[in-house]
Amino acid sequence: MKTLLQARGASLKALFLVVISITMMVVDHRFHHLEVVRTNISLALSPLRYLVSLPVTGGSWVGDWFTSHTDLLNENAALKAEGRILNARLQKLEILAEENERLRSLLGSARKIADDVIVAELLSVDQNPYRQLIEINKGSSDGVEIGHAVIDDFGVMGQVIHVNPQSATTILISDPEHAIPVQFVRSGTRSVAFGRGSTSQLELRYLPATADIKIEDELVTSGLGGRFPPDYPVARVTEINEDRVRGFVTVFAQPKARLDSSREVLVIKPRQ
Amino acid sequence: MSRLRYLVVYLSLVVALLLMILPLPLPDWVQIYRPNWVALVLLYWSMALPKRVGLWFAFFTGLVLDTSQGTLLGQHTLALVIIIFINMNFYHRIHVLAMAQQCIYVFVLLLINQLIVAWVEGIMGRTPPLLSFSGGPLIGMLFWPWVFVILRDIRRKAILK
Numbered sequence: 001m002k003t004l005l006q007a008r009g010a011s012l013k014a015l016f017l018v019v020i021s022i023t024m025m026v027v028d029h030r031f032h033h034l035e036v037v038r039t040n041i042s043l044a045l046s047p048l049r050y051l052v053s054l055p056v057t058g059g060s061w062v063g064d065w066f067t068s069h070t071d072l073l074n075e076n077a078a079l080k081a082e083g084r085i086l087n088a089r090l091q092k093l094e095i096l097a098e099e100n101e102r103l104r105s106l107l108g109s110a111r112k113i114a115d116d117v118i119v120a121e122l123l124s125v126d127q128n129p130y131r132q133l134i135e136i137n138k139g140s141s142d143g144v145e146i147g148h149a150v151i152d153d154f155g156v157m158g159q160v161i162h163v164n165p166q167s168a169t170t171i172l173i174s175d176p177e178h179a180i181p182v183q184f185v186r187s188g189t190r191s192v193a194f195g196r197g198s199t200s201q202l203e204l205r206y207l208p209a210t211a212d213i214k215i216e217d218e219l220v221t222s223g224l225g226g227r228f229p230p231d232y233p234v235a236r237v238t239e240i241n242e243d244r245v246r247g248f249v250t251v252f253a254q255p256k257a258r259l260d261s262s263r264e265v266l267v268i269k270p271r272q
Numbered sequence: 273m274s275r276l277r278y279l280v281v282y283l284s285l286v287v288a289l290l291l292m293i294l295p296l297p298l299p300d301w302v303q304i305y306r307p308n309w310v311a312l313v314l315l316y317w318s319m320a321l322p323k324r325v326g327l328w329f330a331f332f333t334g335l336v337l338d339t340s341q342g343t344l345l346g347q348h349t350l351a352l353v354i355i356i357f358i359n360m361n362f363y364h365r366i367h368v369l370a371m372a373q374q375c376i377y378v379f380v381l382l383l384i385n386q387l388i389v390a391w392v393e394g395i396m397g398r399t400p401p402l403l404s405f406s407g408g409p410l411i412g413m414l415f416w417p418w419v420f421v422i423l424r425d426i427r428r429k430a431i432l433k
Contacts, residue, residue: 010327014357017331021353024346025392034345041339048286048340052294125295126342130393133342169342 035162042164049123049135049167056263116269118142120150122262123167132172132195134158136265139166147227149268155233155256156180156221157265168267172259173234174199182234183222187212190222191251193235199259202235204251211249213240219253229268280430281317281325284423285333288313293340304405307412310337311352311385315378316423318356319363321432330356344392351388355381371417378416382409 028034067075118138126133138144140163148160150170158178162169173180174195182193182204189211193202207213217237223230235253242249288309314333317325334349341348358381359366366377386405 010357010360013327014353017327017353018350021331021334021346021350024349025344028345029396037335037345038339041336045289045336045340048290049293052290056295122295124293124340128341128343130390131342 038162039164042167046164046166050137053121053123053137118144118267118269120144120168120265120267122265130176130197132158132175132178132197132199132259133161134170134172136168136170136267137166138267139164139168141165143269144168144267145269148270149221149228149232151232151266151268152257152262152264154258154262155235156228157257157259157262159227160267170265172199173202173255173257174259180228180234181222181224182219184213185218185220186214187217189213190224193219193253200254201238202253202255204253205248207249207251209242209244209247209249213237213249213251215240229270277430277432278324280426280432281321284313284317284426285310289336289340292337305407305411307408307415308382308385309412311355311382312378312412312416312419313423314352314356315359315381316419318359319367320423320427322360322363325356326360327353327356343389344396347389347392350392351385354388355385358384371420374420375413375416379409379413382412385409 024034120136120138120142123135123137126135134157136144136150144160144163146160146163150157150159156173158170158172158175160168161171171178172195173193174197176195176197178195179192180202181190183190189207191204191207193204196203215237219234219236221228221230221232221234233256235255237251237253239252240249241252291309292306310333314325314330318330330352331349334347334352335345337343337348337352338345362377366374369377383406386409390405
């Protein structure tokens with residue numbers, strides 16, 4: 001009799017916890033009351049995130065330590081040469097930027113050329129196969145806010161969706177729930193690129209069959225919607241599927257950013 | 273003093289969580305095969321210390337897992353509570369079985385865990401990659417004998433009953 005009661009107690013407890021779990025999911029999905037819980041647990045987990053990033057940081061530190069003198073000299077020389085070339089290019093770029101600014105002011109539009117950036121490092125990658133989230137090591141105390149765009153040295157990676165004091169969660173452009181407004185560089189056609197859950201492919205749906213699109217076309221952010229600053233590289237067209245019956249074209253594009261391997265990222269703060 | 277010994281339970285779960293959030297530069301199709309280490313370790317403790325590691329334990333572990341995985345709060349919680357509940361009803365019969373049979377049992381539980389998580393994703397309109405969701409439980413099953421032996425040795429060293 002006693003064991004029977006115990007068994008019933010366990011079942012009731014399980015049922016109770018199941019109901020609580022389901023309620024929490026609904027609340028978490030619809031409202032934002034549970035953000036506090038998430039933030040606190042996340043804060044408690046932050047030492048773990050740093051621990052996890054240690055092998056990589058440690059590895060590169062050990063690597064630095066054992067780099068030979070000649071290697072360093074060679075690298076130094078190469079970097080100096082590269083620096084000189086980049087400097088020369090930069091001069092040209094500055095002139096072009098000035099010219100651009102002048103032309104824009106002539107046209108009467110006030111678009112900002114430069115944005116403020118925060119350099120951040122990858123802390124951890126979300127293992128959930130349905131989501132494409134990464135955790136970065138800069139948070140609200142560094143000025144990161146929800147909605148800031150995140151890029152690497154090749155292109156747009158995603159945007160910040162959750163901030164903690166010392167870290168922030170970023171949704172990648174390849175997440176199935178993410179869409180980014182883009183523009184074709186060559187033709188100027190505007191569209192929206194949807195994530196597909198794979199780091200190597202974005203999808204542009206329902207483009208008119210008459211749109212001027214070719215394989216290898218470059219896509220940049222269009223700046224519409226106000227989330228992403230304009231003119232950052234996003235992807236390159238890899239495949240064009242024509243639906244002759246409905247008169248639409250679906251385009252697949254490969255993201256420019258190295259979504260699965262970049263460790264250093266930049267958070268872009270839009271200038272007020 | 274005896275409370276302090278139970279630290280190893282928490283420590284083993286922390287290590288399991290570390291294994292799960294460790295960023296590995298692997299292609300997408302390999303990522304799917306990463307097992308749910310936390311569920312695996314939790315299953316062991318729930319078999320070894322059923323009085324200590326029960327439903328509430330599963331609940332709070334699930335909360336931590338949800339936060340670190342970016343899923344809805346409650347998603348892993350629900351899955352873990354259910355598999356630990358199943359395990360509470362079966363563990364007497366399981367720990368007398370041969371290791372190969374135990375592995376199959378663990379596979380089934382991990383699969384149920386994965387199915388519940390995938391099911392919630394499906395409700396929210398994220399199409400789960402079909403077929404691939406049994407990959408994690410499969411690898412988890414292959415690791416079970418090692419997890420079992422390692423944690424058993426740890427438990428004996430710490431004299432946990």
